[in-house]
Amino acid sequence: xxxxxxxxxxxxxxxxxxxxxxxxxxxxxxxxxxxxxxxxxxxxxxxxxxxxxxxxxxxxxxxxxxxxxxxxxxxxxxxxxxxxxxxxxxxxxxxxxxxxxxxxxxxxxxxxxxxxxxxxxxxxxxxxxxxxxxxxxxxxxxxxxxxxxxxxxxxxxxxxxxxxxxxxxxxxxxxxxxxxxxxxxxxxxxxxxxxxxxxxxxxxxxxxxxxxxxxxxxxxxxxxxxxxxxxxxxxxxxxxxxxxxxxxxxxxxxxxxxxxxxxxxxxxxx
Amino acid sequence: xxxxxxxxxxxxxxxxxxxxxxxxxxxxxxxxxxxxxxxxxxxxxxxxxxxxxxxxxxxxxxxxxxxxxxxxxxxxxxx
Numbered sequence: 001x002x003x004x005x006x007x008x009x010x011x012x013x014x015x016x017x018x019x020x021x022x023x024x025x026x027x028x029x030x031x032x033x034x035x036x037x038x039x040x041x042x043x044x045x046x047x048x049x050x051x052x053x054x055x056x057x058x059x060x061x062x063x064x065x066x067x068x069x070x071x072x073x074x075x076x077x078x079x080x081x082x083x084x085x086x087x088x089x090x091x092x093x094x095x096x097x098x099x100x101x102x103x104x105x106x107x108x109x110x111x112x113x114x115x116x117x118x119x120x121x122x123x124x125x126x127x128x129x130x131x132x133x134x135x136x137x138x139x140x141x142x143x144x145x146x147x148x149x150x151x152x153x154x155x156x157x158x159x160x161x162x163x164x165x166x167x168x169x170x171x172x173x174x175x176x177x178x179x180x181x182x183x184x185x186x187x188x189x190x191x192x193x194x195x196x197x198x199x200x201x202x203x204x205x206x207x208x209x210x211x212x213x214x215x216x217x218x219x220x221x222x223x224x225x226x227x228x229x230x231x232x233x234x235x236x237x238x239x240x241x242x243x244x245x246x247x248x249x250x251x252x253x254x255x256x257x258x259x260x261x262x263x264x265x266x267x268x269x270x
Numbered sequence: 271x272x273x274x275x276x277x278x279x280x281x282x283x284x285x286x287x288x289x290x291x292x293x294x295x296x297x298x299x300x301x302x303x304x305x306x307x308x309x310x311x312x313x314x315x316x317x318x319x320x321x322x323x324x325x326x327x328x329x330x331x332x333x334x335x336x337x338x339x340x341x342x343x344x345x346x347x348x349x
Contacts, residue, residue, distance in 0.1 A: 148284075149284055149287065149288060152288055153288065153291060153292065153295065156292050156295060156296070157295065160296070182281075184279075185279025185280065185281050185282070186279065186280045186281060187281055188281050188284060188285060189281070192281065192285050196285065196288055196289060196292065
């Protein structure tokens with residue numbers, strides 16, 4: 001993706017935005033990019049705990065917005081991956097200082113003054129001001145969707161709002177896909193979701209218990225190297241490589257031909 | 271694909287329902303309002319073509335990027 005500032009969004013809550021931000025951010029940093037992940041879910045911050053950095057939050061995004069600290073003081077460096085940094089959301093309820101212009105200025109400073117290659121912005125659920133602020137500075141978007149009715153409907157709404165903001169690089173991540181349910185026809189398959197939503201795909205993440213286990217201990221699954229190609233961790237690493245411009249083949253998630261063959265055809269069998 | 275006795279797959283229902291609800295979402299019109307529109311259109315059509323309005327079909331269709339409102343009224347052949 002050409003976009004340096006990318007908002008991670010979904011409309012619906014609980015589909016995996018924060019997990020995706022943490023994992024894709026960590027995987028991008030492991031590829032050598034200087035990455036800042038920014039939590040904009042003011043009042044309900046969680047990116048810090050998902051990444052295991054909650055004990056090191058001193059200043060947050062609202063402190064930056066209101067001038068209580070310098071931008072650099074709010075940047076928490078991840079000790080596992082040197083090039084990965086977090087700016088936490090404020091846990092207080094006060095959202096009044098969440099302004100689009102401050103958001104744009106902060107992202108600009110991260111890219112131009114602090115030398116980051118990529119800023120990933122974790123959006124709150126919903127389509128209200130929190131989402132609008134998160135999207136304000138973005139030139140690209142990762143829309144996270146689960147293959148079920150309410151998530152797809154909300155994703156469609158969000159895609160419309162992103163297009164209204166003239167965010168042109170909108171890419172879809174289908175999260176929590178269950179290959180066995182797809183195989184027996186009880187879950188939308190990837191081609192169905194793409195057909196309905198009409199945006200480009202950048203990742204398919206299978207339902208994987210290891211994601212929960214890794215968030216329990218505050219270590220993104222994407223950082224656990226090795227293992228099968230069918231793990232969520234591997235899928236997040238593939239997404240990072242695709243963002244970086246690499247052509248990465250989609251693995252056969254259910255171990256049999258058929259379900260994903262249409263998809264492989266769609267991408268020229270790469 | 272070869273199993274004609276297979277039960278209906280729930281995802282086929284879901285896909286159909288999603289396509290319908292998204293067509294209303296994208297057109298920013300609720301199904302209830304659509305019914306109202308259809309009734310009113312029917313009233314107008316009745317005024318010009320008495321007793322012909324029964325076959326009126328009103329729906330949204332996605333044409334590329336645009337939602338298009340289709341009102342379909344078959345005319346009986348001339349006699």
